[in-house]
Amino acid sequence: MRRLLLILRREYLAYLLTPGFFIALVTLPLVLGVTAVLPSLLSRHTPAPKVAILDLTGIGAEGPGRYLEAKIREGRTRNLPQEQAAVLAPPPPGLVGVRTPQEAAERIQAFYREQDPDANPPIILVLAGGADAVEARLWTPRARLIDLSGSLEDDLSEWSRDRRMTALGLSEADIRQVFEAGIDVQTYSPESRTGRVTLTDRLPQLAALGVSYLLVTLILAGSGMILTSVVEEKSSRVIEVLVTSAHPAELLLGKVLGVLCLFLTVLGVLAGVGVLAAGQLPAGLIREAAGAIFNNGLLGWATLFLVFGFLLYGSIFAGLAAFCETPREAQSLATPLSLLMLVPLILVVSALQAPDSPVIRAAALFPPFTPFLMLLRIADGAPAWEVATGLALMAATTAGAIWIGVQAYRTGALTQGPPRLLAILRHTLGRKA
Structure with a gap:
């Protein structure tokens, strides 16, 4: 038993008294703290994505472009994974007078080629088609940028549902009531002290x-x-x-x-x-x-x-x-x-x-x-x-x-x-x- 304890002490001190152990012991809490704080720091110092909307549907003030612009300005659109909401930007000057998605695609590609990769150019959403069949194409300067398509797709789907309900004779108040009429399912268990599972x-x-x-x-x-x-x-x-x-x-x-x-x-x-x-x-x-x-x-x-x-x-x-x-x-x-x-x-x-x-x-x-x-x-x-x-x-x-x-x-x-x-x-x- 004595030799066992001597060997245990030898192995323990052999690691404990090394400089690397003390360095690791000090740095580990620091690393854990930085890991906890880093996502928040990144979200604060990462530039918010800029979104420019080019609406070619011809619907006007009631179109999907104006709808998305209002949501982005008011911060009501869905947030990004980094918890950074999108920022509305005007369409590039070269897109003025564009009439078709094909023409817009050519000018957007030319616009991105002229931009500095570090200049944070806007993401451009091109909307075309009619009220019953809107076609949406999202252009990004780099394919590896954060994908906003899911967030914008949800917002556009919401616009489409609202428009169809309005066509059926429902007012804005009625539509709001429809979407707010959710059912909250609460979980209960006899093992919970309060009855409701928390x-x-x-x-x-x-x-x-x-x-x-x-x-x-x-x-x-x-x-x-x-x-x-x-x-x-x-x-x-x-x-x-x-x-x-x-x-x-x-x-x-x-x-x-x-x-x-x-x-x-x-x-x-x-x-x-x-x-x-x-x-x-x-x-x-x-x-x-x-x-x-x-x-x-x-x-x-x-x-x-x-x-x-x-x-x-x-x-x-x-x-x-x-x-x-x-x-x-x-x-x-x-x-x-x-x-x-x-x-x-x-x-x-x-x-x-x-x-x-x-x-x-x-x-x-x-x-x-x-x-x-x-x-x-x-x-x-x-x-x-x-x-x-x-x-x-x-x-x-x-x-x-x-x-x-x-x-x-x-x-x-x-x-x-x-x-x-x-x-x-x-x-x-x-x-x-």
Whole structure:
């Protein structure tokens, strides 16, 4: 046990005392903050798209062109993805006197060719046809610009519906009543404290979803660090000395637990930053978020599954890496396991919509997926027997993974040459190659 703790301390401090760790620890909250603020900054400093409307329908003041112009001026048209409303611009002078869409197309192309690409020329909407069949063509200086066609199409469809209803004898007030006569469907459940289902009721599942993604990320990153550490020791022959100085189980568990403690340190720092940031939020929102995290012991379950996941995947990664002398060899063996860990990322989305699905319930009991999917089942109120079964299977599988990893680590440390899967299996099962 003493040697295990010494190895754990060595692995932990080996990462903790590196300058890169402190740099990452400082920059990570900054990156998260910039990521949160950046979309708003981009929307503020990105020029709003300019839209010029050329109406060739001949309908006049009641035409679609005037309708769109009024909506854009009043800011009633749909917003862009960057939350920047379009700005109305006059048509280029070269389009004066144009009568057909074909003539307009030729002059628009000539206009764009003369423009500086950085001059932010307007997007030009050409409307043609009659009242019953309006043809709309949207011209942009570059094909990769934000597509406004969906937004303008909705506005034009609204104009067309209003015109047809007016033709049927409905007044503007009648048309407004028709569109405002929606039905609000409200969701209720006996599990909700207030009866009506709100965001507060869904917060536990949303929190479990976020924690599940976090666990996958942490375990993948930690397993990669363990993989790299073992390969470096194998390539420098240090691993041979370590195997003769301590039991392989102590070496393997020391490495895995050392990296686990490192990630728990990072999570502790981020949690402290989160608590300080939460002080700027409304008290009600803080209580709801805290209730979602601590509801059903979600934080404790997440820590438990993080430990199980690290031991399970870290032991297997360390055992495989012991047979490898180069990072390329290690990555080729570890890729299938990494891909296996991506499957829960796909399943958690389905679990959020249908946590009681037989597929999700079965997958949550499959030990390699249990750390990631059982959290969503717990947040949904999974029965105690199901959680206990998942934990028992997870514990048994983790113990088996540690045993396999130790056997592979012991044999791989003294094996030379490129790794072969069949040879690894024979060595791990205790047979001679």
